[in-house]
Amino acid sequence: MPDDDGLLASLRYLFADIIGDEDEGPPVLPDACPAHLGPAVSGAIHLMIEYQSTSYAQLYVDRLNRFVGRRGVDDAMLADIAQLLAQRMAYEDPIRIAQLKLGEVNAAGGLTARSADDIKKFRLDELIDALPAVIADPILGMLDWFGWRHRRVSIRFSANSRFSVRRLRIEAGLKRWRLFSIRYAKERVWVERWLHMIDRSLTKQPAAATAVIQTATMISGYGDPYRQGIADWHAIIDGLAKPTFDGVLALPDLAAAITEARAAIMPDPRQAALKRKIAEIRARVPQAAS
Secondary structure, eight states: OHHHHHHHHHHHHHHHHHTTOOTTOSOOOOTTSOGGGHHHHHHHHHHHHHHTOHHHHHHHHHHHHTTTTOTTOOHHHHHHHHHHHHHHHTOOOHHHHHHHHHHHHHHHTSSSSOOOOEEEEEEHHHHHTTSBHHHHHHHHHHHHHHTOTTOEEEEEEOOSSHHHHHHHHHHHHGGGGGGGBHHHHHHHHHHHHHHHHHHHHHHHOGGGHHHHHHGGGGOOSSHHHHHHHHHHHHHHIIIIIHHHHTTSBOOSOHHHHHHHHHHTOOSOTTOHHHHHHHHHHHHHSOBOOO
16 A cells, blocks of 8 residues: 555654664665756755755655656656655745754855844644654643644744854754654655555546646645645545545546636635535536445
8 A cells, every 4th residue: 555655664764864874875866767857856855855864865766756657657747746745845844944044044154144034923733743742742732721722923033143043953953853743744644645646646547647746736834824725635635536536426537627626715714615616516427336
C-alpha cells in the first residue's frame, strides 16, 4: 500500500535525522530524470536539506522517483509534481519563518543591514503543533481546559538585535524536532494521500492527472487560509476524485469536475458553496452499480 510505504519511509528518515545519520551526502537525481529538469530538482534537494536534513531530501527524491519514467507522466507533469512536492514538504511553520529570517542575517553578513520585522498571527494550537507530540499533547489539553486553543497571538520575527537573532537561532534549531511534531504528522499524511491520488488518476483516469496534481496549489501558508485549503481539498477529493477512482461515481471528466468545484470555493469555514457545487456535479451522473 502506498500510504504504508510512505509511513515507513518517513519513520526511517525521521530516525536517521534524529541520530545524525548524514554521512552519505546529498542524494543524487533519479537516473531517469530528464536532464532539463535537473537544475529544478537539484534546487529542491538543496531546499530540503536547508529546511530539514539530508535524509529529508532523500525522502523527497524517493517520493518523486515514483513518477520518474512512469507511463503517462510527461516532462511537464513531472516538473509540476517536483515543484509542488517541494513546496509542500517545505511547509511554512514558525520554525521555517525563523529560518528565513535568519537567512536574511546570514546574507547580510550580520546586523549591518537592518531588515523589517515580520509579525505573524498564529492560533495557539498552531504554535504548539510545531512541537513534538509528547510535549504538545499535554499543552493542548491545558489550552482546551482554559478554552484558549483557538486564541490568536502575534509573534514577532526580528533580526535587528543580537538578542532577537539569538532567539531566531533557537527557533530555527527546533527543526531537529520537527519530524516528531503534530504538524509534520498531518503534512506527511496529506502528501502521501496527494501522491496516492495522482497514482490512482494515472491508472483510472489519466486525463485528470494534471488537475489532481494542481490541487496541491489549494494549500499554502498557515493560519485560517491553510486550514481552509486543507478542508476544501479533502472535500473535493472525498466528494469527486476518490469515488470516481473507486468506481462508485461514474464521472466521465474528472478534470472538468475538479475545475468546476474549485471555482466554487469561497472563504467560508462551512464550505456551503463548495459542498453545494459538489452535490450538483454528483447529481448529474449516475451512481455506479455496487
